[in-house]
Ligand SMILES: *[C@@H]1O[C@H](CO)[C@@H](O)[C@H](O)[C@H]1NC(C)=O
């Protein structure tokens with residue numbers, strides 16, 4: 001009996017295949033997959049490897065004739081050397097090929113199992129993160145963890161540990177947007193009265209140069225389901241570390257389930273500007289552009305926006321006709337002073353280039369010097385030439401009777 005090169009080749013090949021089986025067994029897959037794998041390999045050994053009996057022969061100087069690949073598996077080594085005839089070699093060859101195919105199938109099954117395991121783990125997280133029992137830090141964190149997360153209500157936890165519920169937009173431009181506030185004008189005729197939380201609820205007065213100060217304090221008010229019926233400010237406003245904002249213009253009294261579909265203007269920034277200003281509007285206004293009557297800073301930044309619903313033309317068709325010559329649509333502009341040095345917190349959807357800011361921008365301090373208190377309130381002087389008349393310096397009725405919702409991402 002002699003070893004032909006062909007014999008040796010098949011022996012090696014068999015060794016190699018069994019070696020792979022061994023390394024698969026030796027490798028420690030995740031618990032559930034591992035048990036299944038172990039069963040599969042045992043089955044494979046019993047049904048395929050053991051009946052492979054073409055003879056058994058090793059040169060005495062050769063390697064040990066058994067594989068020892070784990071404490072439990074001890075596989076008889078394959079060899080065709082006992083029978084030198086071609087039929088045996090052929091049989092060996094085809095059995096080895098069969099083994100290899102089998103091995104490939106097993107590997108694929110294991111890969112599938114591992115995939116299923118990790119998707120199950122994902123689902124376990126989905127059931128938890130964003131629930132009352134496991135609040136997220138922001139909608140972005142939830143979306144980053146659970147890619148399939150849908151628009152809707154989630155529980156979040158502020159840096160200080162306050163748990164609150166809010167709306168997450170999980171789909172616009174890849175989602176992860178947290179609703180943090182809304183500016184709602186409850187009474188256009190009430191000039192800096194109850195409900196004017198984003199300017200002053202204490203009258204038009206220079207005694208409070210910052211008004212109620214809510215753009216830059218830790219006060220919270222309102223609730224997510226009333227964001228179009230009243231002002232909203234949740235702890236996310238000052239505790240989320242964000243990069244961009246998204247604004248929705250939603251008609252007053254729209255129910256939560258329709259905020260998105262009823263928002264006739266929806267747009268967001270993409271340049272990550274908030275990172276330069278402390279990660280949220282609280283820091284932007286507190287540390288960079290305080291909303292203070294006759295404040296020392298200049299105007300704040302005007303950030304370009306991407307439209308999600310609506311357009312520059314739609315916005316222009318809703319603004320007071322007289323402001324059109326003083327604005328550039330396609331931005332969101334923060335802390336903009338008017339001719340009389342009264343700051344406006346936000347110009348939604350536009351950059352204000354002139355001095356009659358009070359007819360297009362919202363929120364502010366407590367004193368508008370021109371004709372106090374006529375311009376004092378959350379929507380300032382949007383009714384200058386009549387309530388919703390859409391003439392002169394008055395905006396359209398729709399704009400006057402819509403809340404502006406603010407999201408962070
Ligand atoms: C906020 O997020 C930015 C990344 O966007 C990070 O560099 C920064 O350290 C974070 N700040 C805080 C206070 O967590």
Ligand SMILES: *[C@@H]1O[C@H](CO)[C@@H](O)[C@H](O)[C@H]1NC(C)=O
Nearest residue numbers: 260261262263264265309310
């Ligand atoms: C855009 O706004 C209009 C007006 O509210 C609305 O009818 C439409 O459904 C919105 N479009 C999308 C894609 O949501």
